[in-house]
Amino acid sequence: MTPPPRPPSLTTVRSTAFAVAALLLLVAVGTVLDEPLLIPPLAASAALVHGAPGLPLAQPRSVIGGQLLSALTGFAVLTAVGSSPWAAALAGGLALGAMTAARTPHSPAAATAVIVVLQSPAAARFLPLLALATALLVAVGILAGRAGRTAVRYPQYW
Template structure:
């Protein structure tokens, strides 16, 4: 589903970070890093930092390193750490996708992963998420 979403919107750059998120959410659903606050919050905060850096006119690998560092610090301070979100930051900085198409697609992808895991957990009589906030 992620590949189809990315391909339809011509934003296949979304696939690697969200695939890593999928691995964390499905393999370790009890992990704090797999909880919705971290999955959705981590990706969206990273995304916002990067588009702010791009708006300042900074581009390239050094800008990617700075944006990734700032995003990492922000998600740690706000207790929404999610390692694949740092890949989202680097991908945004290196490809400069159009924000109006990328941001909603990223949000939809992150929410989709959380919803799919919620359904999967219910079908297996498991519990996900273990915490929302």
């Protein structure tokens, strides 16, 4: 099997520029709030939104819903069994099941569940920040989908 064709150069430049802008926005808003908004799974989310905007994994429902559901799964596991690498692995796997059941598949979000278990953040602080960060990622994705001609319209569904 051969790899997919290389995208046009302009497509690569646009998707890269919007992904960088989205991640820098998270850092800027986090700096203003004096709270970190950029966590590693959100960089992977930005890569999906801007690099593969037509995939179900990249749609707003999956980005926002998948991330929040996975974080909640992580908090549930943390509450039930505490913080350990074993619990983190359990949370990551259970997050996949929860996202599948809720029709919000978003592979980077499984890592969010792992981070919650390993880092034990305060839920009342973490969840609103995660909601804000994912909403900003989706908003930049919508802006990118409306700016100029694009091969794939974003979002394709909510």
